[in-house]
Amino acid sequence: MKYVYEYAPGLSREELLSRSLDTMVKLIDLTQALAAAHDLNSIMEIVRHGARDLTGADGATYVLREGDFCFYADEDAIQPLWKGSRFPMRDCVSGWAMEHHQTVVIPDIYKDDRVPHAAYEPTFVRSMAVVPIRSDNPLGAIGCYWSAQHEASPFQVRLLQILANTAAIAMENIHYELELASKAGLLEKAFESTLLSISRMIDLRDAYTSGHQRRVGLIARHIGESLGYLPDHCQALYWAGIVHDVGKIAIPAEILSKPARLTEIEFKLIQGHPETGYEILRDVDMPFPIADIVRQHHERLDGSGYPQGLSGTKILQEAQILAVADVFEAMVSHRPYRPALGYEASLSELQAHRGTCYDAQSVDALVCLVRDGFTLPD
Ligand SMILES: [Fe+2]
Known part of the structure; x- marks a missing residue:
């Protein structure tokens, strides 16, 4: 309850309980949707909508790690951000979150040295919270952005972390599914080649x-x-x-x-x-x-x-x-x-x-x- 209180101060106990229940239902729905997702685009769509819905942020990005680069693969925001762009890991906050395996909360981007201010000046962004997708060897990061100064509460951060952890499992599942399908495909090809070889033996006779x-x-x-x-x-x-x-x-x-x-x-x-x-x-x-x-x-x-x-x-x-x-x-x-x-x-x-x-x-x-x-x- 501590987190709920921090997230929405000034509400009555009943209102807090109702809001808390509502948030839990949303989280369960998101978890079920991610469990049923069979491709990366579906995962990113679920997460970018879910991140904004859970935190009330003005924008959310889905960042993928590509070697030493951060690829801003998807976004959902009141104005365009960086969808389709790649930045070196060391030049963006998502990269910092992934390299340090840590959540980043920045109430005012212009007072934080980790933020490349020039990249943010054309955007609406004034504050942000970024969580790595998978804490051990991160696959990417989820970013949430606000147009005003805002310090993401521990409750909001926790919600984002749960979403990121679930997204990580969904991404791993897809990876294993593809691996299994590829191995099954190779086995099937080998099996068919064997049958065709047998077939040719008869043809030769x-x-x-x-x-x-x-x-x-x-x-x-x-x-x-x-x-x-x-x-x-x-x-x-x-x-x-x-x-x-x-x-x-x-x-x-x-x-x-x-x-x-x-x-x-x-x-x-x-x-x-x-x-x-x-x-x-x-x-x-x-x-x-x-x-x-x-x-x-x-x-x-x-x-x-x-x-x-x-x-x-x-x-x-x-x-x-x-x-x-x-x-x-x-x-x-x-x-x-x-x-x-x-x-x-x-x-x-x-x-x-x-x-x-x-x-x-x-x-x-x-x-x-x-x-x-x-x-x-x-
Ligand atoms: Fe026959």
Whole structure:
């Protein structure tokens, strides 16, 4: 209560309590807003408004430390101050507050040697209070300015310090979030590179279907997007696509690229590739069941597929999407034993088995994609 009394002398006890409660509510609101902020601009906007609102100051600045310089990144004031300017640390009060890890209260700027008077003469500022953002190794400073002589009270200073401490935590959170996102992005890139390398190994063994898996991945991702799948889920469809034939690694290359009709034994060998793919991928830790999707990409809704002869909803939705993408890519591509079918003929073939062999929604989505101009890369 001591601080409240200092801040607003002459008020009744009830008025002081009411004002105190009001200030606490504002602080809680500001803390919640800062906790929810996900970028620096939002933090600065919350702080510059909050600093003026809490102290009744005529202006507030948000200063960032940039090496040996103070960058006046944001401000909220009755007249322009220094937004966008940089000053050497030793030439401004914010720099002094950061270097000394101390709050600065100056009732009259023209009676304090720490103030570069020339920089203040064009402004309305007559008095100020500056608090460092984070006392240990400050990230910046919050400045409050008044147009008249005014000695910021301990209560006002305390409010600014609480605001600065909360802003520091919010800035640190953003830093960690960016760091985590960057590390996650690098890991995802490394993971995708590995899958693409595996994909190319299969391409090398069968020149006729080179690029097939990558294109199937692209089609599957597009179908997923059309069906409203979330971005991570669409990415998983792409990954499943680029490795869906990895099991062919176990099939002799001469069978894979045989330009004539396969014997029954050869066909049985080919039919084993989804299961082999599953065996290769099942221990890879992935957020989506990519091994199962790969295992089921030759299953058909009516149970006529392989290797397990699954039917209907027993087949994963993602595997049904992959099946449509796989069949379409194969049909529109040239093979040594038959010419490419063309987009329209391939879609007609899929539509002829829509809902019996192939998932109706996926076929419809692909038809719409092609009608809208979707074409496959080489
Ligand atoms: Fe396959």
